Amino acid sequence: MIVTAAADATALEHLLGSDQVLRDPESLERYRHDDAEWADSTAPLAVVLARCTDDVVTAVRWAAAAGLRVVPRGAGTGLSGGANAMADSIVVSLERMNRVLEVNTDERYAVTEPGVINDALRAAVAEHGLWYPPDPASSAISTIGGNVATNAGGICCVKYGVTRDYVLGLTVVLADGSVVELGRRTAKGVAGYDLTALMVGSEGTLGIVVSVTVKLLPLAGRDERAVIGYFPSLTAAGDAVAAISRAGIIPAALEIVDRTCLRAVDDWMHLGLPADVDTLLLARVDERGAAGDEIAGHVADVFTEAGGTDVERATDPEDIDRLFLARRLAYPALERLGPVLTEDICVPRSAVPEMLRRIQVTADAQDVTIANIAHAGDGNLHPLIIAPEGDDAAKARAKTAFDQIVADCLALGGTVTGEHGVGLLKLPGLRVELGDRVLAMHRSVKHALDPAGTLNPGKAF
Numbered sequence: 001m002i003v004t005a006a007a008d009a010t011a012l013e014h015l016l017g018s019d020q021v022l023r024d025p026e027s028l029e030r031y032r033h034d035d036a037e038w039a040d041s042t043a044p045l046a047v048v049l050a051r052c053t054d055d056v057v058t059a060v061r062w063a064a065a066a067g068l069r070v071v072p073r074g075a076g077t078g079l080s081g082g083a084n085a086m087a088d089s090i091v092v093s094l095e096r097m098n099r100v101l102e103v104n105t106d107e108r109y110a111v112t113e114p115g116v117i118n119d120a121l122r123a124a125v126a127e128h129g130l131w132y133p134p135d136p137a138s139s140a141i142s143t144i145g146g147n148v149a150t151n152a153g154g155i156c157c158v159k160y161g162v163t164r165d166y167v168l169g170l171t172v173v174l175a176d177g178s179v180v181e182l183g184r185r186t187a188k189g190v191a192g193y194d195l196t197a198l199m200v201g202s203e204g205t206l207g208i209v210v211s212v213t214v215k216l217l218p219l220a221g222r223d224e225r226a227v228i229g230y231f232p233s234l235t236a237a238g239d240a241v242a243a244i245s246r247a248g249i250i251p252a253a254l255e256i257v258d259r260t261c262l263r264a265v266d267d268w269m270h271l272g273l274p275a276d277v278d279t280l281l282l283a284r285v286d287e288r289g290a291a292g293d294e295i296a297g298h299v300a301d302v303f304t305e306a307g308g309t310d311v312e313r314a315t316d317p318e319d320i321d322r323l324f325l326a327r328r329l330a331y332p333a334l335e336r337l338g339p340v341l342t343e344d345i346c347v348p349r350s351a352v353p354e355m356l357r358r359i360q361v362t363a364d365a366q367d368v369t370i371a372n373i374a375h376a377g378d379g380n381l382h383p384l385i386i387a388p389e390g391d392d393a394a395k396a397r398a399k400t401a402f403d404q405i406v407a408d409c410l411a412l413g414g415t416v417t418g419e420h421g422v423g424l425l426k427l428p429g430l431r432v433e434l435g436d437r438v439l440a441m442h443r444s445v446k447h448a449l450d451p452a453g454t455l456n457p458g459k460a461f
């Protein structure tokens with residue numbers, strides 16, 4: 001049965017209650033897109049504020065019967081358009097499903113609803129002496145469900161791995177409204193295909209995650225130090241990153257923040273960051289005691305040999321937090337300067353200097369400002385292309401720069417997205433990266449689980 005748009009949302013309100021279905025124009029506009037404003041979007045017909053699994057099932061069944069599409073949404077902090085609404089769609093928001101359901105200290109796992117904010121989960125398990133490592137720079141604002149759906153990375157992921165490494169099991173609402181339990185709670189397990197891993201990073205195209213079981217680590221046992229160095233250019237900092245990798249050092253974080261970002265953060269937050277430096281390289285080392293001191297010393301030596309100046313070690317937690325705060329604030333600080341087109345390429349660590357050089361060449365060739373932050377330790381670079389508001393010519397050049405950066409990344413053996421997901425923005429690059437046969441496999445998987453194309457069609461591949 002296909003219903004018309006006019007018939008739709010009233011019936012949905014009857015099923016779920018009017019307080020759980022938004023239909024006013026301001027709300028539809030608010031839920032129209034994620035943080036990737038450059039990607040296409042269309043206002044949805046309605047927004048469902050799900051409170052429980054049954055609400056999600058009701059919304060999906062109703063939409064499927066009506067021939068509408070369903071766009072799952074967490075906090076809408078995505079940077080590739082994955083949560084952007086499309087024609088004839090409803091958005092199902094998971095933000096109200098925000099309870100941590102269980103923390104099991106003996107088995108070291110937690111079970112959480114999808115709308116729990118990453119930092120809130122980390123705080124909840126810390127009360128039990130446990131640690132959930134994946135720490136996207138958006139940890140204060142993004143949901144665990146969104147993190148799972150994008151397989152989010154983060155700052156400490158260079159050493160501790162990404163979201164997929166911590167997801168033991170999922171409860172998922174499928175496209176026909178059935179509910180399945182995937183995965184396990186045991187420390188090991190290889191029963192059947194790894195459908196849990198398939199769901200992680202599937203960007204809401206295969207199912208809607210309604211609960212997540214995550215593996216936890218003990219909180220104690222780390223001893224934090226930061227090593228910072230200032231470099232005369234981005235490529236010099238890139239050389240230091242490649243040298244750290246060659247030396248076999250695995251820091252707990254290795255981040256680049258360039259001068260455009262440092263200035264934007266300081267103009268906004270007045271953190272007292274140095275005004276006259278080009279590029280900051282920021283490492284964290286968390287081994288305990290003398291071993292940690294030795295590794296931090298090694299990192300400092302590599303920074304100095306690679307041309308770093310004012311190389312310093314910080315052990316005061318406040319200093320360390322201040323420096324990493326500058327990294328976390330870089331993106332929102334830049335957004336204040338104008339619309340930002342965010343890149344998320346990942347190249348082999350040895351190719352980081354060459355990729356950074358090519359980004360600068362592209363910025364000059366297209367006459368656009370490209371600021372840079374990077375989870376440099378795993379080769380994941382975020383060139384941030386800024387176009388002044390209302391300048392269409394600059395916007396077109398920014399788009400050309402974006403495509404050139406993707407092409408350079410692929411030429412250097414990289415991948416078009418390290419952690420933000422494909423969404424809409426990376427579709428052209430992904431098609432080049434995967435090739436026809438592998439894309440056909442993606443279509444087969446989608447067809448097997450969602451033959452009618454109800455869940456977030458047109459995203460991710």
Ligand SMILES: Cc1cc2nc3c(=O)[nH]c(=O)nc-3n(C[C@H](O)[C@H](O)[C@H](O)COP(=O)(O)OP(=O)(O)OC[C@H]3O[C@@H](n4cnc5c(N)ncnc54)[C@H](O)[C@@H]3O)c2cc1C
Nearest residue numbers: 074075076077078082136137138143145146149153204209
């Ligand atoms: C300042 C800033 C810093 C950031 N830093 C990082 C970073 O360091 N690392 C990183 O990886 N990302 C980062 N991001 C991007 C973003 O925060 C992540 O992609 C995050 O995982 C998205 O979570 P969300 O709750 O906002 O999801 P949304 O943006 O709402 O959705 C993201 C995708 O997941 C799908 N989805 C959401 N919830 C569910 C669900 N329950 N079931 C199925 N599908 C679902 C959506 O359909 C969409 O495709 C950053 C963003 C900002 C604004």
